[in-house]
Amino acid sequence: MNKAIMIQGTGSNVGKSMIVAGLIRACARRGLSVRPFKPQNMSNNAAVTEDGGEIGRAQALQARAAGVPPHTDMNPVLLKPQSNTGAQVVVQGQVVGQQEAHDFGRKKASLMPAVLQSFHRLAEGCDLIVIEGAGSPAETNLRAGDIANMGFARAAGVPVILMGDIDRGGVIAQIVGTQAVLDPEDNALIRGFVVNKFRGDRSLFDAGRDDIAARTGWPCLGVIPWFDAAHRLPAEDVMDLPARARSGGTGCVIAVPRLPRIANFDDLDPLAAEPGVDLRMISPGSPLPAEADLVLLVGSKSTIADLAAFRAEGWDIDLAAHIRRGGHVLGLCGGYQMLGQTITDAAGLEGPPAHVSGLGHLAVETTMAPLKRLSQKHGQHPASGTPLTGYEIHIGETTGPDCARAWLSFDGKAEGAASPSGRVQGCYMHGIFSSDAFRRAYLAQFGVTSSLDFESGVEETLDALADHVEAYLDVNLFLNLAAPL
Known part of the structure; x- marks a missing residue:
């Protein structure tokens, strides 16, 4: 029943x-x-x-x-x-x-x-x-x-x-x-x-x-x-970000600007779990830290509006200085779109119709389109030969010269873009850092040695949560109170 x-x-x-x-x-x-x-x-x-x-x-x-x-x-x-x-x-x-x-x-x-x-x-x-x-x-x-x-x-x-x-x-x-x-x-x-x-x-x-x-x-x-x-479990709500985006780790400093319409921030969870990573969520009113090894721009539900917020905080100036010092930048989905030359949303799909200049660190342009791409994919990081999985969930098409330096491959197709120096990269794929071998290879360039098995950790935490619930909640009564349909 x-x-x-x-x-x-x-x-x-x-x-x-x-x-x-x-x-x-x-x-x-x-x-x-x-x-x-x-x-x-x-x-x-x-x-x-x-x-x-x-x-x-x-x-x-x-x-x-x-x-x-x-x-x-x-x-x-x-x-x-x-x-x-x-x-x-x-x-x-x-x-x-x-x-x-x-x-x-x-x-x-x-x-x-x-x-x-x-x-x-x-x-x-x-x-x-x-x-x-x-x-x-x-x-x-x-x-x-x-x-x-x-x-x-x-x-x-x-x-x-x-x-x-x-x-x-x-x-x-x-x-x-x-x-x-x-x-x-x-x-x-x-x-x-x-x-x-x-x-x-x-x-x-x-x-x-x-x-x-x-x-x-x-x-x-x-x-x-x-x-x-x-x-240790993926966050549902942006309200949870300040607490869980400080990994407590030491070593590689990854700075993540917190924008108003931040989306798909579960990309941060595997990085926050790494002991060799100091993941910092940068709140409005604070500069991007000069000591950051990587600035990570994550997804956005309203890219043009969040780009305006990024500039209003003066983070565009901080980011340019970070790049001049030899720092690395990674943009995921909306963050990838922001790093380009222009963003066009003629139909007003994410807000008022607009055509704006991007941050200009990748030679790509983005045009918003009604078709929303939703798919799970398997791919590879050609530089290290490591496999990875990910998912795309976005509107917009991004093209330009820097796409010729795509740094990922999914389902046999090139994905993403990179600057000539390789220190600025972007892609549309979410969830890539959950793949242990890829994450280890990616972080190795910042001197991080990792042995973390992230997915196994999630399973262990779910079992520990079930033990916790069994110990303190009357599961038998809970089941008895459930009603037949």
């Missing part, structure tokens, strides 16, 4: 994604066929699926925890912010357009049929679906037409576990307050609560746990301590 249960949070970033991944791995180890599902996600950190679409990176990690390939049905609605008020809308893996927040708010209910279609299709082939909400059901201003939290739970008839974050303080008010603002029909779906991110002696919160249970009438499934290895 197929069952489903949903984890909702008292707010964003309370740890839902990570705990869902741990629960899924724990249930999979018990012999259950499990699938993750998130009706609506908002993130510029996306993964490419085998069926040729894109979903939130967190659902790809949860699929990995389940031991299955990621699929577009696992996250049928993905919003990718392009401005403070607008986002690209992806439905069942494919872009359907751009919308301002107020327009999406009025039209989101029309996406419920697609969400339910994906949910029921996913349920056909598994024992259990663990669903993750988005934000908080307590955001009553968003309740009308909701497809992410209680609106979905009621439409699909699934029970809910509410998770609070004690690390940010006020967890009693978070959980009790959520009950207070929900209508009776929504409250009737909640079967229990979990307190996450506890630090210290858990017995000190026994009275608080009991107070929440007494006030709400909901059982507590667990008080979960802070999971120290969380930084």
